[in-house]
Amino acid sequence: MIRPVAKFLGALLLVVVIAAGIIFALGWKLRKELNPDPVTVAAASLQAVREQAVLVPFAARFVAVVTSEQHRFGFSAKQTLIMPGMVRYELDLSALQQRDLRWDAATRTLAVTLPPLSVSAPEVDLRHVQSYGEGGVLMALTAIETRLDAANKAAGQAELVRQARDALPMKLARDAARNAIQRSFAMPLKAAGIDATVVAKFQGEA
Structure with missing residues (x-):
């Protein structure tokens, strides 16, 4: 089950708002002093985005339930572990390069190709x-309990990652990343008085 972490995302939203303010100010300055074309604004925006280093557009909480079992001397022992955990989805903004931006003058569209999430x-x-x-008998006579615990912890970590990589949370994370990047490039263009559409996509997406 996906459980977005409200407190975490609230703090993240504050960071995004601050970054957006900086980018908007950059666009206003470009409009006032340089009166640039879209390519110039996009290049300046790229530098501002790269300086943010890592974007965390989405975070979710998952719960793993795993069971391990051992048999010894005719006895059996079983242990079930319920492990909740939070996973962050990260975008390496420093990996963005000038070649990842493409301006189409005919449609007035800036296309941004994103690195993998x-x-x-x-x-x-x-x-x-x-x-x-x-x-309990087998656990009392051997170190089985320690082994079961170690096996469950490893399996629990793997299960949390598996859930995090499911189609739905990955889609939500990619959508959030695309929206954040589109805003980061659209705001300076708008502030510079340029009517343009920004479309962000991940490598390999149509």
């Missing part, structure tokens, strides 16, 4: 991790 390692919410075990 990456998924961060899950941040496990240790306060809400729950574990349930069966097979």
